[in-house]
């Protein structure tokens with residue numbers, strides 16, 4: 001077979017990896033393998049000879065009217081005209097990846113009969129989409145917002161979706177308020193301002209008048225609202241679901257994802273700058289990590305409450321504005337997920353994926369959580385506007401298990417069912433409902449009684465206890481960030497009614513906190529307590545609780561800042577050492593091109609080293625840490641360059657680890673002038689000085705560098721080990737708490 005027909009036959013590439021990837025390959029075209037001649041065709045398969053020039057009635061000058069009869073041009077333009085579909089009404093901007101999920105053992109069979117949660121021999125394919133909520137598809141990644149964390153498990157019993165967020169609670173208790181909170185947070189209707197953020201009158205107006213949103217508003221204004229990476233976020237199912245075991249016993253459950261790398265955030269100044277410097281920061285980070293083999297990983301945990309204990313808590317366990325404190329309901333870690341494959345094409349996978357809270361499998365069920373009940377309607381409904389009624393048939397959405405029923409027709413139906421019956425019962429017994437004993441979904445029998453009325457439960461009326469609990473649980477640095485985050489946003493509200501109302505409301509959370517915020521934003525500074533702070537706290541709500549037990553620099557981006565005349569042997573040793581710790585290194589020089597080490601003449605391109613980026617093109621914001629190696633000329637060149645000096649000051653302001661060796665130390669000390677820092681001063685000494693996350697040394701022993709990285713620790717005195725330890729800590733908050741970052745211009 002040859003030509004176009006042959007090419008079509010060869011269009012489907014080999015099946016690889018998980019069952020879902022194999023399933024997607026059925027629709028994947030790899031042009032490399034498509035055909036020897038890679039024939040360009042129309043949508044209906046006819047070879048095209050010219051895709052550049054519209055058919056014209058040409059005169060002797062080669063111009064003339066374009067002819068409508070050109071079916072090839074018409075098809076090209078007409079397909080282009082219809083490329084856009086509606087973006088998601090919320091969570092429009094996102095990035096996604098494929099991966100796998102496994103449970104460690106069958107421990108959860110006490111609670112559920114779901115194979116995906118109890119069968120350790122299974123590897124379940126997953127597709128995860130991370131997103132921001134407020135902004136449009138084209139908005140920036142690093143804005144302050146909730147992050148979506150939606151997981152589709154392609155299980156043997158059908159698709160199960162956990163459509164969660166990076167924050168364990170939500171703004172509202174009842175789904176009927178969802179259009180209000182989203183209208184309030186989205187750009188204002190008059191001028192469509194602002195994009196990608198909640199710093200405006202309407203959002204703060206709404207949350208000031210809707211006290212149930214207080215707890216969530218604090219979470220979003222905390223570091224949780226500006227994650228360093230999707231890979232460094234917790235994930236939560238948020239709503240209360242149920243599990244049912246093989247004996248028919250029912251439990252309430254909350255789902256958790258805990259990231260292997262810990263929970264880390266950007267600093268607000270950094271997030272804002274990245275919004276302009278690299279609006280795709282998070283999606284590129286996800287791709288880079290997977291492409292370099294640093295596969296993002298999360299543990300999966302459940303909190304479980306037996307059905308009989310539903311009413312034994314001071315809060316209502318069906319209220320999505322409340323956490324279940326782990327001291328009361330311990331978290332049980334039962335499995336893990338790894339993301340190991342980027343998408344092949346954004347639109348058919350990331351854009352067309354459609355999650356639904358109503359996608360559950362036997363052994364998992366819903367609760368009467370009034371937010372969840374509304375969500376179960378909303379997702380299915382909205383996919384029809386976005387993707388059409390046959391959206392479940394799209395390759396990324398279809399299950400990997402057999403799927404068969406009497407649903408028919410509708411726009412864009414792909415399936416052809418070879419059966420003359422499309423109803424049940426039918427004489428051929430096609431499409432038989434399956435008894436529960438054989439795997440049919442079982443609606444757990446639940447006694448229901450009550451009065452039909454619009455109401456909220458009594459415990460749903462209490463809104464501040466857990467907001468105070470959250471505030472009390474933050475470390476001093478986290479609390480400072482929260483105060484600054486909320487103050488930034490209220491400062492963007494220019495209607496005094498809005499920021500006065502909100503600062504008054506904050507007095508219900510904590511008197512001192514309300515005073516701090518009100519003073520900064522010009523709100524109502526309270527004189528007396530509205531409520532006493534109950535003083536309760538928990539370590540589990542602070543991000544620091546999730547620091548990896550063994551310090552790691554895996555996937556951290558380390559910049560090596562150089563000018564001409566740097567010490568090449570040292571840079572090579574550092575790069576090898578950081579690579580051994582699974583970090584990536586980036587040489588930042590005056591230009592992206594050759595930079596000349598000590599002893600190599602300017603212009604000796606052959607012996608120059610290619611810099612990955614230049615000072616101006618990639619700022620410190622894109623990296624986790626920076627090292628300045630030895631080399632007299634390099635240090636002098638850096639000191640003369642304002643952008644290079646700013647690089648280090650900015651890294652200091654953002655509390656990042658800074659390392660310097662030999663003459664590099666002099667550059668940091670004299671040019672960057674970091675306040676309050678102590679340095680190694682003796683160029684001939686191997687003694688490492690670690691001060692406020694700035695690690696300096698006069699001399700390093702090259703041969704020890706590689707071994708050094710593998711023992712990242714505070715007690716080890718090697719330069720690489722000490723520096724890697726500071727990187728592993730994510731940031732040096734002491735710098736900020738001791739007021740040093742306030743003293744440096746960045």
Ligand code: HEM
Pocket residue numbers: 087088089090091094129130131147148149150163164165169170174175176178237238239320353354355371374375378379382383386
């Ligand atoms: C617990 C609170 C909620 C959480 C955790 C949550 C989470 C999410 C996530 C992660 C997405 C993005 C899914 C994706 O990546 O494609 C999403 C989209 C969406 N959510 Fe929610 N949501 C919540 C509440 C609600 C409520 C109460 C409603 C409506 C009553 C709602 C309606 C929607 C809609 C319409 C979309 C767009 C779906 C699409 O077009 O694919 N959400 N939500």
